[in-house]
Structures are given as structure tokens and as C-alpha cells.
Amino acid sequence: MPPILELQRDKSFRLKLMLVCLSVALSVATIYVVVSYRLAADLGLKTELDSLHRQAMFLHGEILLSKNDSQQHLSELVSLVYFSKHFSVPQLYIKVSNSDMKWSMNHNIDKEKIDYLISKLPVYPIITSHIADMPNGVTEVDDVTLLWQVIQDDRYQITIVKTSQSLDDTLKFVMQRLIITSVIVFWLAAWLALTLSSWMNKRVQNKNDALARLATHDALTGLPNRLYLTNLMQSIDLCPTSIDKKSDYHNMPAPKQGSLFVIDLDKFKEVNDTFGHAAGDSLLIDVAQKLQNALNNTQTLVRLGGDEFIVWAPEMDITDAKDLAQRLIEVCNEPVMINKLSINTGASIGISHYPSHTNNAESLITLADVAMYEAKQKRSGWSLFSERNTQRGHQRLRLRADLENALTDNQIKLHYQPKVSLADGQIIGVEGLARWYHPTDGLLSPYHFIDLIEQSGRVQEFGRYIILNAIEQLSQWQKQGIYTPIAINLSPYNLLDPELLDYTFTLLEKYAINSSYLEIELIESSTSINIDYISCRLSDFKQAGIKLAIDDFGTGMSSLSYISNLNVNHIKIDRSFIIDIEQDVKKQAVAALAISLAKTFDSKAIAEGVENKAQADLLIEMGCLYGQGYYFAKPMPVEEIEPLLLNNVFLPIS
């Protein structure tokens, strides 16, 4: 089972988003600072070079105009321009030379650097006819940026070198403004990242929550589902392997004990079949609501699917659990209004206790399920799991698993019990009864597996399997000259299979069997599902020539309704009315009623469970001509009944 933790909050998401936002902000700020710095620096250098050019031109002009080229004059001029009180250049080198004079001054610039720079400058020897040339530029010498300007004409050559001041200034401005701007950009980015991440986080989280809720909750009732329960059970650490997940889920401490209830509604199937799925759904919603109201906050109600609910009550001992079970039964017994009819659903509850029964979450549910099954069988409302029914529970689980093989490997076979004419004991037909030849558990009667088949959803598959077996048997017998009808038991659920009639006919045709040799005995299985529909299906079978019988007449609720709607061929009086019939006047009355009903509807009355001659005689006296029971013969495998049929034996064999 995948843990829901996968859907839980991704905590690193916000951090990642913030880191991304901040690194974007950082890189944008860096790019801006660098570009702005270079731009400012280039502008500054260009301005300085311009200015240097003008200074050089000015010096050149002065020298040309003064006609006084003494070095004294030059020194005065330079000091006036560059080293005044208000404005003083920190570093400067000037050299003026002509054919007969060489003057230079150096203020604070390393001599080696100057020499190196001069050697690189494009200075030409003075040529009389040389056109004035004014190269200038920026050269870096040992990490010091030097600006230089050379002016030369046919008489003078002037070289000015100074260090750049604009770079320092630029750096200063950048420090002041751009850094502060970057701080503000950073702040805005952090703000944006926080807001953005929380907004996205919230959206993702909402989606996650919705998904987690979808995954862990039942859409119909809104109750938690099996996945939720599994996670809950893991989180409360009934399984020692999941200690690390404990704190993540609901922060529940591991309980010292607890009780688990499996609740199964008794009549849900009937409501669903009779009133439709919408009514079934509204029943489930109502019951879920009622159950929820009966529980307190610490107890968890889970819908397992269908009409099965589970209640997990931590810290509840067995005594309290019994009380709660009783209360839940009462809650389920309260009538629910469906289609303006008050319907009383009823429920069976199985209880298992942790840790006295088991300390494993999965088997806790299984044990409660076993107990619930026990309660359903006994119709006792609730049942506490006990060691006594462990074995039975295990057997059930094993049988459930083996069921698939049973059908594919033909482990289920029909046994046959003769139906006889009471007067002379002649066999008029046989009833096919399913027996499971289980590889390890031996021969099993339907009591052990019919409800498993109904629960596993294989009812229709099983119905077809039985029909196939019966028709194959009929075919074999007819080849041997045995023309005895076989009756098979079908539950109303089988008749919900819309293809069943076609299936039966195809088989009858394939084996060339007359349809009158097949009888369908309708078990009511205490249900009264959609009578109209069932009647309609039955009438199709009847029209096709297949004989119909009402099984266990007198116990079901709808027998009379079937009889009045359909002309059934046989009415089988339930064995409970035949046992002790010779002493019990009331049972005689019921039997007499059944017999007279059968006469009215032109059906044969067949008494089930005839155990002695006195009963047979009494029944003949009352007008019932047919019977079956241990007095005549038990159900027997095909090898045993074949000789009886072949030899046309009259029962009982005395």
C-alpha cells in the first residue's frame, strides 16, 4: 500500500524558490553593477583624455606664443596650471623638448613606470617638415592606469602623463549608489520570492490536499477509506516496521490497546436490488452519518467498500467494546426512510482487540471480519473474536482463496437425491446438490461455500457451472437410456444474469436434451429481490419448457407471490414442516395448505425431508403424492445413483 506521505507537503519547495529568486536578483544586480561601472569608467577616462588633450594644446600654445622657451618659464607655467592652491594634481609628468632644449618634471610618479611608458610611446624624431601629430591614450603599467598625451610639431614635442582619477571616483559612486540599489533590489527579490513561493505553495498544497483526500476518503459518504485505515494503523505503530512514520500522521501516540469493529449491514443488498442503487447510496449515507454520530472524536469510522464499515477505537478494552458494539447495532436498527418507506437495515458486527488477539494491523481486520461472519451466521448482532473461531476463520479465508481453482478444476460436483412417488417409491426425478471435493478439507457441503460464492461475486459463474454439469449429466444418462429429470438449485441472483437463458438453451441444443428434463428450483435465500424482474425471467424459462419449482416452500417471504404470478410445476414443502408432522397438528395444517395451494395452481406438491414411513403415509393421506428424504435415499454421487436409475429401483430399498 503506498503511503500517503508521498502526497504530503514538499518542504524544500519554498526554500528552492527563494534561492532561485535571490540568485536571479544577485546576478541581475551584479550585471548592472559591472556594466554601470565600466560605462562610468569609460566615460570618465574619455573626459579625462579630452581634458588632457586640451591641457597639452594649451601648454603648446603658450610655448609657441611666449617666444621664451626658457625652462624657468615652463616651470612657472606648469605650477600655475597644475599646482595651484585650489586645485592640485596628485601625480603628473611633463616633458617638453625641442632641438636644443629638454625639460621635464615628475610629480609623484614612479620613474621606472614613466621610463617604461615613454619607451612605448609613438614619439618620432623631430623632422622639419613633419605634420603636427597628437597621439594620446591610456596605458596600464604595473596596475597603475596612466593617461598620456603627446603633441609634436616641427619645433616642439610635449608629453604629458597623469594618473587617472575618474576610475577612483567611479568606484566611489558605484560603492555609494549601486551597492545600495543592489541591497534594495535584493530586498524586493526576497519579498517577491516569499510571496510567490507561498502563493504557489498554497496552490500546490491545495491540490495535494484534494488528491490526498480523494485517495484516502470515500466519495459517497465522505468517510475515510481502506488506504486511510492502513496508514492510520501504520502510524499508530501496530506494525513495528513503521516507527519512523509515527509522528507524521495525526500525531497520535501509539495506543496500549484498542478495539476494531467490522460492521456489515444485513439488508443492504436487498435495498440495492429492490429500490435501486440511488436508494442504496442514500441508505449508506444515512447509516454512515448515524454511525459517525455514535462515535467520539478519538474513534475512526472507515468505509471499507460496499456495505462494510470499520471502526477503530484506540484505548478501548473488551468490555467497553461490547457496549459500543451494542450501541452501534441499535443505531443500525433505527429505521431509515427510503422512498417514503421506513427500512430497518440491521447490522452484524465483529470485534477484535489489540493486542490480546493480535498485534498486526492487517490480521486485526481479518479477525474482526471472522467474528463478524460468526455474528451474521448466528444472527447475534455482534460477536467478539475468540480463539475458538480462529480455525474456522482460517478455513474460510483458505476456502475463499481456493474457490477459483474449485470452478476451473471441476472440484465442485453434483450429488443426486431421488424424488419419489410416495405411493410406490418410484423415482420421478433427482435433485442435484453441489458438493466440493476439496483437495485438503475433503467433501464440503454448500453450507461451507455458498455464501463465499455470493460474497466473491461468482454467483453467476457458479450458476452456469451447475447448469453445465447438470446438462452434461443428462446427456450421459440419456445415452445410457436413463430419462430422469435433474433439478438444480438457483438463487434469484443467478436469474439476474441476463444471458443465462440463452446459455442454457445453447447447451440444451448442443447436447440435444429436451428442455423438460431440466428443472430449476428457486432458492429464496431469505431475499426478496425485485420480484417482478425475477418472475419475468422465470416465466421465460417456463415458456421455454424448463420446469420450475419453488424450493423450501413456507419459509421464504415471496413464495406466494411467485406462485400467484407463475404456474410453477412443483411446490416443495420445506422440511421444517415435515419433521414430526405426524405429531404436530399445526404442521399438518401448513402442509395441508401447501398441498391445496398446489392443487389449485395445478402443481405437484413435493414433501422435503421425509424421514420415515409414518410421515410418507400421512402425506399420501393428505393428498401429497411426491416426496424426498433420507427415508428413501440420501444424496449420493453419480456412481451410486446410476445403478438405481438403470434398474428402475423402487425406494426405499429395504
Place this chain on the structure above:
Amino acid sequence: MKKNLNSLDRIIRGVVGIVFTGFALFNGEYLQEPILEVLLGVFGALNLISLFFGWCPVYHLAGINTYKKKHD
């Protein structure tokens, strides 16, 4: 306004707020850029609000709360 800052967060914001507001108001000729001064002033003022009320508007929008953690 519900508090959403723990005391350390609050103190850091207080210091940042005082420094930035002070700088924005009293930097003299240092910045020479009114836009920056206004932005710094806003930044400082928001931090000062956080100092006084123990509440940060951005945390509020982002749904972050550092106040509870100390008391859990």
C-alpha cells in the same frame, strides 16, 4: 494584527530598521539620489513597523510565522 515574528527576528529587524531609516534621513550629501533615499526610508520604516508590532506584512502575505515556533 497577530504577531508573526519571534523575538530574535524582531530584534534583527529593529536594528536593520533603525540603521536604514537613520541612514536615509541623515546621510547628508553621501547618497545624492532621492530615489534611493525614499526606497531606503520605506525599507527602514517597514522594519520599524515589524519592531513595534512584532508583525511583518510580507510574512503575513506569505503565511510564514516564526512567532509560534518559540512557544510550541
